[in-house]
Amino acid sequence: MQKSINYKLEQIGIIKTPYQNNAPYQPIEADKEEFYITINHRYVDGLKDLTKFHYIYLIYYADRIIRKTEMVVYPPWAEGKKVGVFASRSPVRPNPIGLSVVRIKNIVENKIYTSGLDVFNGTPLLDIKPYIKDLDNKTDANYGWIEEMDDMEHLMLHIKGIPHDY
Amino acid sequence: MQKSINYKLEQIGIIKTPYQNNAPYQPIEADKEEFYITINHRYVDGLKDLTKFHYIYLIYYADRIIRKTEMVVYPPWAEGKKVGVFASRSPVRPNPIGLSVVRIKNIVENKIYTSGLDVFNGTPLLDIKPYIKDLDNKTDANYGWIEEMDDMEHLMLHIKGIPHDY
Numbered sequence: 592m593q594k595s596i597n598y599k600l601e602q603i604g605i606i607k608t609p610y611q612n613n614a615p616y617q618p619i620e621a622d623k624e625e626f627y628i629t630i631n632h633r634y635v636d637g638l639k640d641l642t643k644f645h646y647i648y649l650i651y652y653a654d655r656i657i658r659k660t661e662m663v664v665y666p667p668w669a670e671g672k673k674v675g676v677f678a679s680r681s682p683v684r685p686n687p688i689g690l691s692v693v694r695i696k697n698i699v700e701n702k703i704y705t706s707g708l709d710v711f712n713g714t715p716l717l718d719i720k721p722y723i724k725d726l727d728n729k730t731d732a733n734y735g736w737i738e739e740m741d742d743m744e745h746l747m748l749h750i751k752g753i754p755h756d757y
Numbered sequence: 758m759q760k761s762i763n764y765k766l767e768q769i770g771i772i773k774t775p776y777q778n779n780a781p782y783q784p785i786e787a788d789k790e791e792f793y794i795t796i797n798h799r800y801v802d803g804l805k806d807l808t809k810f811h812y813i814y815l816i817y818y819a820d821r822i823i824r825k826t827e828m829v830v831y832p833p834w835a836e837g838k839k840v841g842v843f844a845s846r847s848p849v850r851p852n853p854i855g856l857s858v859v860r861i862k863n864i865v866e867n868k869i870y871t872s873g874l875d876v877f878n879g880t881p882l883l884d885i886k887p888y889i890k891d892l893d894n895k896t897d898a899n900y901g902w903i904e905e906m907d908d909m910e911h912l913m914l915h916i917k918g919i920p921h922d923y
Contacts, residue, residue, distance in 0.1 A: 600766075601851045634851060636828035639841030644901035647843075650816070650854055662802035675805030677813075677885040685767045685800060686883045688816055690856070692893060717852045719843040721901050726917055727858055728894040735810035735887050751892055 603637075604630040604701075604716040606651060611712050626693070628703040628716055635701045638719075642698045646722035649708065652715045653687040660685055668749045674736055680750070689714070692722055709752050769803075770796040770867075770882040772817060777878055792859070794869040794882055801867045804885075808864045812888035815874065818881045819853040826851055834915045840902055846916070855880070858888055875918050 609625050628649070630638065641647065663673050664681045676684050693705040703719075722728075740746050748755045775791050794815070796804065807813065829839050830847045842850050860872040869885075888894075906912050914921045 603851050634828065634843075637842040637844075637851075639829060639839075639844060640902045641841055641844040643899075643904075644844065645897060645899045646895050648856060650852075650856065662800065663805060673805075675807055676803040677800075678803075678805060678807040678810065678887055680886055680889070684884060685769050685803075686816075688854070688884050690814060690816065690886060692895060694895075718850060718854050720846060720856060721844055722895060722898050723846070723903070723916065724898040724900050725913060728896060728898050729812050729858060729860075729888060730894060730896075731811060732888050732890040732894050733809075733811045734890050736806040737889065738809075747891060750889065 600652065600717055602631070602652075602715040603634045603718065604628050606649065606708070606710055606712075606714040606716055608708065608710055608712045608714075610710065624696075624704050626705050626707050628705065628719075630701045630703065630716075632701060638698060638701075638703070641703075641719070641721065642695060644695060644721045644723075646692055646694055647703075647705075648718075648720040648722055648727075649689075649691045649693055649705075649716060650718040650720070651689045651691075651710060652717055653682045653689045653710065654715055655711045656682055656687045658683045668746055669737075669740060670742070672736065672740065678736060688717070707752060766818065766883055768797070768818075768881040769800045769884065770794050772815065772874070772876055772878075772880040772882055774874065774876060774878045774880075776876065790862075790870050792871045792873050794871065794885075796867040796869065796882075798867060804864060804867075804869070807869075807885070807887065808861060810861060810887045810889075812858055812860055813869075813871075814884075814886040814888055814893075815855075815857045815859055815871075815882060816884040816886070817855045817857075817876060818883055819848045819855045819876065820881055821877045822848055822853045824849045834912055835903075835906060836908070838902065838906065844902060854883070873918060 664679050691708040696704040830845050857874040862870040
């Protein structure tokens with residue numbers, strides 16, 4: 592029952608980050624305006640009232656992925672742990688659709704300045720959705736297999752992209 | 758700078774719900790196994806360790822949408838309020854990509870039984886990602902423009918799909 596869907600996707604904008612070629616998870620200087628989204632002009636009216644939300648979801652197409660998709664992956668910094676690709680946030684997956692929750696810092700015309708996110712500069716943006724309290728913040732969420740790791744707190748720093756020295 | 762992306766999307770599975778033709782937000786009987794996902798067999802190995810998470814993101818293609826996309830939308834039950842499509846969770850958007858956070862109830866072979874979600878039966882599934890505490894639950898999230906509504910609590914019942922009699 593293998594089935595490809597041929598619908599086209601619209602690029603509604605572009606994500607701008609400092610990450611040109613190197614792997615993400617670099618130190619983030621949160622006070623600089625290094626992370627922003629440029630929305631194509633025909634979609635700007637769709638941003639009305641977006642600024643009232645603290646957080647948004649960004650859905651994007653990770654178009655720089657060249658590695659072959661495997662059903663089991665070895666998450667970085669996880670000591671050789673092997674998990675299913677759908678139990679990971681690896682960008683190398685059957686559909687390279689990325690999802691990030693970011694904070695809105697400012698919206699000026701067609702530019703949305705955000706908190707940091709770990710995608711390459713120029714990544715095509717597919718959608719923005721408001722992150723709505725109660726609907727999206729699940730207070731009884733857990734860490735899944737990450738809870739079984741000896742070095743869980745360190746691993747979470749990597750997963751959250753927080754710079755650290757050890 | 759209008760640009761369509763022609764990459765194909767893989768259907769990794771199908772979402773099964775009781776919603777055949779009617780609008781969602783029907784009463785949900787949470788004790789029945791009415792909501793589940795069937796994963797295509799070639800992707801089943803990707804589910805390893807997924808069951809350790811309480812919540813997952815489902816990313817799907819809302820292929821039953823026929824209304825024309827508008828940049829401003831009138832959210833249902835919001836008293837004529839007009840907001841940008843990206844400040845809404847309307848399924849009618851430039852890319853009809855849906856996102857839901859659901860609770861995993863059980864995983865049996867290639868079937869994932871979940872809490873309720875408001876999509877039509879047979880919706881193509883594109884991706885599953887683990888919802889990771891601290892990364893995804895933003896405790897300082899807000900309700901955006903919804904906070905300005907007189908009847909905010911009632912509106913949130915609709916947004917969350919919770920049955921109610923008034």
